[in-house]
Amino acid sequence: MSPHDGNNGVFAPASDVATPTDLLSDILRFVQLKGERVFTAECAPGFNIVFQPSSACLHVVQEGDIDVYIEDDPPLRLSRGDVFVLLRPIRYALACPSKSWRQARHELVVDGSGVRVDVLRDGIGPVRARTLSATFQFENGCGLQPAMSLLPNYIHVEKNTDQSAVLIRDVAQFLVYEKEAQEPGAALMISRVIDILVIRCIRTWSKLQGGKQGWIGALADARVSRALSALHRNPSRPWSVGDLASIAGMSRSRFAEVFLAAVGEPPLRYLHGWRLAVASDLLRKSNVRIGDIARHVGYDSEAAFSRAFKTLYGLSPSHVRSSRTN
Known part of the structure; x- marks a missing residue:
């Protein structure tokens, strides 16, 4: 047979x-993830939030401008409406746009245990930038390895990328609703929404990478x-x-x-x-x-x-x- x-x-x-x-x-079809935590990052002047390797993460910028630093890469500027997805748990920072960031002495370090608060606030003075964020883990680490090796460390979906950023931003609002409502099955719903958001981001990235x-x-x-x-x-x-x-x-x-x-x-x-x-x-x-x-x-x-x-x-x-x- x-x-x-x-x-x-x-x-x-x-x-x-x-x-x-x-x-x-x-x-x-190999991408199976589990949502962990939904939180808001509130960024006042001088903010410098350093995430130690722990979880993958998604950030939807709701207000202001944010610079993302990943290892030795040049800073990546995020603006209102942009979406940033970190697909691997590596060290990175959300920082106040500034030429002197690398000389800054201040930093709020989120350690390896991951984000444990609903609101992650840093900086001094009024909030100038804000994100809706979520952490997640890939559940099928073994089976995912071949697929993940072909994906980038991160995906940046800019607000003017056809309708994708708008769609992602709107779907992300369900995370806020589920977190605040705390209805039965909320944890499962949050995982499902994060799954949809990440897949949508990967699809959008693939559309923009033709020939690479x-x-x-x-x-x-x-x-x-x-x-x-x-x-x-x-x-x-x-x-x-x-x-x-x-x-x-x-x-x-x-x-x-x-x-x-x-x-x-x-x-x-x-x-x-x-x-x-x-x-x-x-x-x-x-x-x-x-x-x-x-x-x-x-x-x-x-x-x-x-x-x-x-x-x-x-x-x-x-x-x-x-x-x-x-």
Whole structure:
């Protein structure tokens, strides 16, 4: 029996001539996050709020201007209506726009335990800038690794980015309502709203990045996109670079060159990561036997699959299966 048969429809049918896969949805289906805390940052003159690595975070600027400092990057100016999403827990600061920020002695440090207040206030005098903010964690750290490696550290959606910033800002108001109403199920609703906001920001970012490296590069190149669609639909096939090049309508050497430039890694390395990402997703979301999952993603034996999985993620498939939240 083909690994795509049976299993109550868990495995999708394989076909190299099917309707092209929505590659963005393919990646985003691995993004599963849990909202933690909703808070307001009130910024008076001289504010300098330093966030230590703890959680991912989303900031919607409701008033004023704010400079964001991330490691050694130049400052990023946020204005009213802008949205900033930090996708990885790294050290960064929200600071008062000033050329002397790096010489400032004052700083309000939010430590590794994360934000624990409803209003985070810093500076002296009247409030000049304000954000509606939320912290979150990615729940599926193991399965998310391949997808997250292709996303930036942060996303900045400017207020004049078509209608996206307006939509994100309006949806974010539901966070305020849920936090203040404290009705049954509020925590779940907050998580769902944050999930929508983050996905919306990623979609907006992808729309603006056409032709750049990463899977966005694949979306922009129809030839690479065709090959990836086939690979995504049928991960168990023993793909060769020549097979994928044929689907792309290119020579083997040219395809390998274009794929590397667009995606950022060679075709077969991408295939390896995609197979294990699909397997991780199935381990967490289905009751399909580990051996069947191994065959579905192209491994001849469960033992070989387990070795590859543990090498990439540091955990065995059985550990991931047993530790999932039921």
